[in-house]
Amino acid sequence: MRVWGWILYGVLAAIGLGGFFLRFATGHQLAGYGSYVPWGLWVAAYIYFIGLSAGAFLLSALVYVFGVRKLEPIAPLALVVALASLLMALVTIWFDLGHMERFYYVYLRPNFRSMMAWMVWLYTAYGLLLLAELYYALRRHLPRYVDRGGITGFLARLLVKGRKTPFTQEEIHRDEGIIKVLGTIGVPLAIAFHGGVGALFGTVVAQDLWHSPIYPILFLTGALLSGGALITAVYVFFWPRKDEEWRELSLFLGRIVLGLILFDLLLEWAEYSIPMWYGVGPEFKALWSTLFGRFWYVYWVFHILIGVVVPIGLLLAWGLRGRVKAIGLASFLVAITFLAIRLNLVIPSLVHPKLEGLMNAYRDHRLVFAYLPTWFEWSVVVFSVALGFTVTYVLVRILPVIEGKLLKEVA
Amino acid sequence: MPRYAMAIDLSLCVGCAACAVACKMENEVPPGVYNLWIREREVGTYPDLWVEFRPEQCLHCENPPCVPVCPTGASYQTEEGLVLVDPRKCIACGACIAACPYDARYLHPAGHVSKCTFCAHRIAQGRLPACVETCPTLCRTFGDLDDPESPVSKALKEAGRMDVLRPELGTRPKLFYLNAPSKKGLTREKEVRHD
Numbered sequence: 217m218r219v220w221g222w223i224l225y226g227v228l229a230a231i232g233l234g235g236f237f238l239r240f241a242t243g244h245q246l247a248g249y250g251s252y253v254p255w256g257l258w259v260a261a262y263i264y265f266i267g268l269s270a271g272a273f274l275l276s277a278l279v280y281v282f283g284v285r286k287l288e289p290i291a292p293l294a295l296v297v298a299l300a301s302l303l304m305a306l307v308t309i310w311f312d313l314g315h316m317e318r319f320y321y322v323y324l325r326p327n328f329r330s331m332m333a334w335m336v337w338l339y340t341a342y343g344l345l346l347l348a349e350l351y352y353a354l355r356r357h358l359p360r361y362v363d364r365g366g367i368t369g370f371l372a373r374l375l376v377k378g379r380k381t382p383f384t385q386e387e388i389h390r391d392e393g394i395i396k397v398l399g400t401i402g403v404p405l406a407i408a409f410h411g412g413v414g415a416l417f418g419t420v421v422a423q424d425l426w427h428s429p430i431y432p433i434l435f436l437t438g439a440l441l442s443g444g445a446l447i448t449a450v451y452v453f454f455w456p457r458k459d460e461e462w463r464e465l466s467l468f469l470g471r472i473v474l475g476l477i478l479f480d481l482l483l484e485w486a487e488y489s490i491p492m493w494y495g496v497g498p499e500f501k502a503l504w505s506t507l508f509g510r511f512w513y514v515y516w517v518f519h520i521l522i523g524v525v526v527p528i529g530l531l532l533a534w535g536l537r538g539r540v541k542a543i544g545l546a547s548f549l550v551a552i553t554f555l556a557i558r559l560n561l562v563i564p565s566l567v568h569p570k571l572e573g574l575m576n577a578y579r580d581h582r583l584v585f586a587y588l589p590t591w592f593e594w595s596v597v598v599f600s601v602a603l604g605f606t607v608t609y610v611l612v613r614i615l616p617v618i619e620g621k622l623l624k625e626v627a
Numbered sequence: 628m629p630r631y632a633m634a635i636d637l638s639l640c641v642g643c644a645a646c647a648v649a650c651k652m653e654n655e656v657p658p659g660v661y662n663l664w665i666r667e668r669e670v671g672t673y674p675d676l677w678v679e680f681r682p683e684q685c686l687h688c689e690n691p692p693c694v695p696v697c698p699t700g701a702s703y704q705t706e707e708g709l710v711l712v713d714p715r716k717c718i719a720c721g722a723c724i725a726a727c728p729y730d731a732r733y734l735h736p737a738g739h740v741s742k743c744t745f746c747a748h749r750i751a752q753g754r755l756p757a758c759v760e761t762c763p764t765l766c767r768t769f770g771d772l773d774d775p776e777s778p779v780s781k782a783l784k785e786a787g788r789m790d791v792l793r794p795e796l797g798t799r800p801k802l803f804y805l806n807a808p809s810k811k812g813l814t815r816e817k818e819v820r821h822d
């Protein structure tokens with residue numbers, strides 16, 4: 217089992233590195249997006265990853281800010297996943313820029329009327345906050361590792377300045393106070409940056425489908441669901457000790473995931489049914505093509521069947537009746553297929569010409585109102601995924617993330 | 628400060644695409660992308676049938692949704708009302724392309740966003756935009772909207788009818804279509820559907 221996992225990782229990493237080098241060697245030439253459909257898979261993947269990050273972070277905030285003690289064991293892991301997903305999101309959207317080397321212009325000459333400029337600034341603040349929170353969550357364990365060799369020892373010496381005496385109860389209490397403050401800042405920050413991504417789309421008047429006040433809310437619910445499901449899947453499958461506590465916490469997480477699936481579905485019903493009800497208008501057309509157009513299966517098969525029906529079935533029939541692996545599988549499916557929702561959010565709106573007739577003005581393979589991600593675009597997304605996994609894995613190996621210990625000590 | 632605008636008299640347009648060619652050359656627009664295009668469509672039903680040509684390009688909206696979305700300020704509006712892109716500041720994020728309700732912007736192969744500039748470089752020299760200068764039927768007029776004597780103000784005053792694209796959005800375009808032939812009372816089903 218483990219061997220197969222590593223083989224899979226090796227294959228994904230190889231594909232990802234291929235995409236990474238092609239992106240630098242060939243720019244955007246191999247991508248399927250163009251002038252009429254400027255955003256494609258990478259933008260969808262970016263909002264998907266950033267949602268995972270916001271969701272994982274908000275889950276950790278349940279512990280650090282709202283004192284849900286039950287979830288305490290997974291809180292540092294949730295922070296690590298949040299950090300890794302943030303990195304995945306930023307790398308993916310960075311690849312999407314035509315001028316990657318100019319990204320820092322958004323710091324040097326920001327236009328604060330632009331939602332996108334806000335996003336970049338908020339992500340930066342959030343990234344720093346995550347690092348700080350992780351530092352205060354983990355440093356109490358570090359004195360034990362000061363004498364170690366390797367990177368763990370080096371980090372331990374660096375971060376607690378060589379201190380060997382264990383942290384006192386008082387000091388731990390103080391650190392928890394700091395984390396609470398950081399988390400309290402982080403919650404509105406996460407709501408701002410992820411609701412903000414929703415607003416980045418929602419404020420675009422030219423795109424009828426996006427221009428909806430429900431978007432920020434929809435994004436936040438989606439973040440909670442996809443991030444929560446990811447953490448649940450990771451916890452169920454990879455938590456080193458499968459004891460009674462693990463069972464109970466898995467069941468608790470399973471119930472949260474089920475509730476969020478249903479709530480997200482309710483919002484989606486509002487998002488789809490209201491513009492579609494009378495069967496007129498441009499939103500109707502775009503949504504209709506999402507549901508019954510060429511890529512109908514993205515909605516029905518990947519989202520509704522594998523992302524909603526099967527997980528709900530798994531949870532109700534087995535998972536919540538005590539078969540914990542079923543909870544893991546259901547959550548895994550929810551987390552993975554969430555990309556389908558993001559694709560259906562970004563692309564259908566863009567593939568509709570805004571002025572009828574433009575389509576026929578010129579014929580050129582680059583001027584088409586159709587979009588299908590190319591294998592090159594997929595390989596770049598695979599790169600981001602492999603990167604996120606690598607970062608998470610390395611961090612749990614070199615830092616005491618799981619129950620205050622390194623991975624190999626608990627395994 | 629002038630407020631530049633353009634008007635195109637559709638009843639005079641013969642669809643020769645000379646403006647599109649002139650624009651391509653003047654602005655060195657690379658193959659596969661366009662600042663200006665001619666939309667063609669059939670109007671009416673046999674035997675009451677004709678073809679309408681409508682040149683389209685950036686409308687230099689007075690209230691341009693493409694400008695505020697730009698994170699770096701690469702998209703901007705000049706005091707004379709021209710909406711321009713500074714290719715040196717553009718990070719090619721594509722936000723402005725998604726935000727333009729007229730699909731007027733494109734990704735330049737050099738890695739930045741581009742579009743019609745109303746030939747800002749020629750205006751600065753006191754010349755007319757290349758498309759205006761080249762049009763064989765004189766259907767394009769250009770000038771200062773605030774000057775009642777400018778060619779564009781006069782053309783607007785004399786026109787039988789005046790349209791802008793998607794006025795309901797409130798973008799206040801400064802490219803006006805005059806005397807659109809298809810709007811002269813023809814309301815057959817096909818026509819209605821296409822409008």
Ligand code: SF4
Pocket residue numbers: 684685686687688691692693694710726727728729730731732742798
């Ligand atoms: S037509 Fe499009 S690109 Fe031109 S000013 Fe208006 S919104 Fe901007």
Ligand code: SF4
Pocket residue numbers: 696697698699700701702712716717718719720721722723724739740
């Ligand atoms: S593509 Fe360039 S001009 Fe357009 S919004 Fe992004 S940075 Fe601004």
